Amino acid sequence: MRLFPSLAASAAPAVGPLPADPLGSPMWTYHAGKLFAGAPVVFDPAVRVDLPMLAENQHVLPVTIDARALSAVRRMVLFADLNPIPIAVEYEPLAAHAYLATRIKLDQRTPVRGAVLTADGVWHVAGGWVDAAGGGCSAPPVSRVRGDWADHLGELRGAAWPQGDATRVRIAIRHPMDTGLVENIPAYNIEEVTFAAEDGTPLARMTVHGSVSEDPVFTVLLSPAGRGPVAVNARDTGGVVVTGAVAPRSGAALAAAVRR
Amino acid sequence: MIARRGFLVGALALPFAQGFAARAEQFAGRYAPEATPIGDGIWMVRGADEALGFANGGAIANSVIMASDAGAILVDSGPSLRFGEALGRLALRLTGKPVRRVYITHLHPDHSFGSGAFPEAEVVSLPGTHRELERDGAGFSTAMYRMLSGWMAGTELVLPQGTVNDGEAQFGGRALRLLALGGHSEADLAILDSASGTLIAGDLVFHDRAPATPHARPAEWLAALDRLGAIGHRQLVPGHGPLDTGGTAIAQTRSWLTWLGAALDEAVAGGLDMTEAASLPIPSHLAGMAAARYELTRSVSHFYPGLEAALFPRIDA
Incomplete structure (x- = not known):
């Protein structure tokens, strides 16, 4: 006979215990609960999160997530625990290497992390604290101040x-990336970027x-190295769509022009 | 150079030192700037060859004190009110007269934020520096209080009251040649003290300490170095780093800037991102400069987005 049948019946569903956060972030449990939704999580040095030695500009913190040491990567999430908009990019490297570099805004000192989902359903997480002055998300962008x-x-x-067995593609999009946290400027940002082969096959996709x-x-590092141009498609929250094509030899031409 | 109260308390409370230090609040210390005589009636006050931070109270820039009949002359007032006050006491002890003239070489707060300590002196700068401080002073103040907290107590932005221009100047019988240059910022003042043959270069010249570039205009900076090199001098006080008596600091600064420009161009053209560019190898003849990696990382942040915009081809139809 059970002494406490009600307790046994109300036992929590089988959620994997969340590992203790090596960064001691006050928001770890909250974000991990939302992001990973009970899936297994490991802190894994196989995920490299490259951060600069200092955040010289809290509006432009460069971050690289390199999870090429893991196989069968399905998703990569870049997030900063204490940002008012914690998630920056959710990347699906469809036919790409598990590598992403971009720049984010910081609103205060915060952990910056990469969370990488492999095909076995495990999230691999790494990151570090970044000290930053406030206001990265709550100050107007430069182009708003300039007005252009x-x-x-x-x-x-x-x-x-070309980079080994891959093609390294770098793109830059002019956009104010308004956070919605600046008075009288509603949120307005790029929300999706897709890289595709000439025949339209998507190679990599990200939510921004x-x-x-x-x-x-x-x-991004696309694989296998393609011979044709890579189509780039970006859409913002206002429905504006920008498209372009990156020529496979454009980097070599650039390097030659600078050397000259 | 800097007496830190945190150290003293930790040493006295030995039985608790470990547990205490782990949770100890950081208190600002007391500035104790020291002056080195470098000629007749001229002293150099050395800053720490480090990144600006709480540990050094922001005292990272060099200042110069000169004696004159009308009172002491100070070049650059330091990072905070208390540092400025300490410089004032030092100048009075060395010259027997209070500071009556302060030259601010350029806008950066490690050189310009101690001016509030000199209400009896005339604080002057180039007109461009005045404009830049009006524009950026409040932002600097926020950043300085955030990093230096207690060290900044009482510090308020004091704009230069007067402006000076290129040409010969006299103060209290001391002949100075003022050079209105730019490149490290929009306006950089260099001063030649005729009596001692000392060229006070401000942040146009860094010596054994990597140059900082938050407002740099590289081409103009290199031209300014050419002009400084053409001005006869016996010794040079750089904005950061030790006194240059061997005539090498101008060339060293030029060498860093030339390498930096080419390295960043090549990094963008080679497809590197910012974190990769900040990890580039620093050539051996420059790698020994203090704060080299730190300043390269900062320079990547200052220049990279602009270089990408300039060098990357448009790919939209």
Whole structure:
């Protein structure tokens, strides 16, 4: 006979215990609960999160997540625990290496992390604290202050470089990336970027949030190295779609031009 | 150089030192700047060759004190009111007269935020520096209080009251040649003290300490170095780093800037992202400069987005 049948009946569902956060973040449990929804989580040095030695500009913190040491990566999430918009990018490296570099805004000192989902359903997490002055998300973008953001909206630049068995593609999109946290400026940001082969096959895809820096820049490693141009498609929250194509030899041309 | 109360308390409370230190609140210490005589009636006050931070109270820039019949002359007032006050006491002890003239070489707060300590002196700068401080002073103040907290007690932004321009100047019988240059910022003042043959270069010249570039205009900076190199001097006081008596600091600063420009161009053209560019190898003849990696990381942040915008081809139809 059970002494406490009610207790036994109400036992919590089988959720894997969340590992203690090596960074001691006050928001770890909250974000992990939402992001991972009970899936197994490991802190894993196989995920490299490269951060600069100092955040010189809280509006533009460069971050690289390199999870190429893991196999069968399905998703990569870049987030900063204490940002008002914690998630910056959710990346699906469809036919790409598990590598993403971009820049984010910071609103205060915060952990910055990469969370990488592998095909076995395990999230692999790494990151570090970054000390930053306040206001990265709550100060107006430079182009709003200058007043010329609309003149350059959606200008797309980029180039491609061969890198071993991959093609490194870097693109830059002119966009104010308004967070919605600045008085009288509603949220307005790039929300999706897709890289595709000439025949339209998607190679990599990402969802982008307002905590990515103004005039966002993304670096991806597409695989296998394609011979044709890579189609880039970016859509913002206002429905503006920007498209372009990165020529496979554009990086080499750039390097030659600078050397000259 | 800097007496830190935190150290003293920790040493006295030995039985609790470990547990105490782990949770100890950081208190600002007391500035104790020291002056080195570098000629007749001229002293150099050395800053720490480090990044600006709580541990050094922001005292990272060099200042110069000169004696004159009309009172002491100070070049750069330091990072905070208390540092400025300490400089004032030092100048009075060395010259027997209070500071009556303060030259601010450029806008940066490690050089310009101690001016509030000199209500009896005339604080002057180039007109461009005045404009830049009006524009950026409040932002600097926020950043300085955030990093230095207690060290900044009482510090308020004091704009220079007067402006000076390129040319010969006299103060209390001391002949100075003022050079209105730019490149490290919009306006950089360099001063040649004729009596001692000392060229006070401000942050146009860094010596054995990597140059900082938050407001730099590289081409203009290199031109300014050419002009400084053409001005005869016996010794040079850089904005950061030790006194240059061997005539090498101008060339060293030029060498860093030239390498930095080429390295960042090549990094962008080679497809590197910012974190990769900040990890580039620093050539051996420059790697020994203090704060080299730190300043390269900062410079990547200052220049990279602009270089990408300039070098990357448009790919939209």
